[in-house]
Amino acid sequence: MIAEAMAQEPGSELIAETHVPDAEHAGGFPPFDATTFESQIVWLVLSFLALYFLMSRVALPRIATVLEERRDRIADDLDQAAQFKRQTDEAIEAYEKALAEARAKAHEIAQETRDRLHEETERQRQAIEARLAEKISEAEKQIAATKDAALSNVRSVAVDVADTIVTQLLGEADPAAAERAVDTELK
Template sequence: MPEAMAQEPGSELIAEIHVPDAEHAGGFPPFDAATFESQIVWLVLSFIALYLLMSRVAMPRIASVLEERRDRIADDLDQAAQFKRQTDEAIEAYETALAEARAKAQGIAQETRDMLNAETEKQRVAIEARLAEKIADAEKKIAATKEAALQNVRAVSVEVADAIVTQLLGEADRAAAERAVDSEIA
C-alpha cells in the first residue's frame, strides 16, 4: 500500500501522516474494558476529593453568604417596617394638625363673623338713634314751621278779611276781622 500511495500525485503528504492501524486497534480509551477498574477508582477518588472540597470549603462559604444575605434582607425589612410606622405616624400627626388647624380657622372665622355682626349691630343702633334724633328734630322743625305757617295764615287771613271788608264796606274793624278768623280756625 505504501507503494501505491507513492505513485499518486499528492500522496507523499498522505504517506507522512499515515499512522499504523495497530495503535488504534483498542478503540476509544475510556471505553476500553481493560482500563475500567482504574477509571472507576480514579472516578471515586476524584468524586470523594471534590465532595470533601465542596462540603468543607465551598458550601460553608456559600452558606455564610446566604445567611448574611438573609440577615441583610431581614434587617432591610425591619428597617422598612420601622420607616412605614414612622411615615404612618407622621401622616397621622399631619392629619391631626390639619384637622386642628381647620377647626381653629373655623373658630376664628366664626369669632370674626360674630364680632363683625356685633359691631354692625352696634353701628346700626347708633345710626338708628341718630336718625331718630334727626327725625325728632325734623318733626319739631316741621311743627314749628307749621305753627309759623298757621300764624302767617292767620295774619294773612286777617289781612285778607280786613281788605275784603274795606273794599266792600269802605271801612273795616281790625279786631272784628281777627275774631272772625280765630272763630273759623278753631
C-alpha cells in the first residue's frame, strides 16, 4: 500500500500546491468527469470490437473444435467399448452353448454305451442259459435212456437167472413162463 501511495506521486505535487486533494479533478469526481467520456467510449468500442473479433473468429472456434474432437473421441471409444463388450457377451454365450451341447452329448453317449453293454450282457447271458438248458435236457435224456437200458438189462438178467434156476431145479426150462414170472415180479 505504501507502493500505491508512491504511485500517487505525480498528483501529489498538485495537491501540495493547492492544498485541496480534489482540486486536480476538474469535475470533482473522476468517474463523472464528462470530458473523459468521449475518449473512453472510443477506446472501449475499439478494444471491445477487437476482442470480439479475436474471440469469435480465432479463439472460440479453436476451443470449440478441441472440445468437440475430444467429445467425439470419447463417444467413439465408448461405442467401441460397448461393441467389444457385446462381442465378449456373444462369445461367452456361444461357449456356454457349446459346453451345454457337449455335456448333453457326453451324457447321451454314456447312456447309449451303458444300454448297449447291458443289452449285450443280457443277450450273452440268455445264450449261455439256453445252451446250459439244452445241455441239461440232453443229459437228462441220456440219464433216462441209461436208466431204461439198465432196467431192461435187469429184466433179461432176471429172466436168465430165473430160467437158469428153474432149469437147475426142474431140469427143464420154460423161458416164456420165466419171462412172465419176472414181468409179474417187476411190476
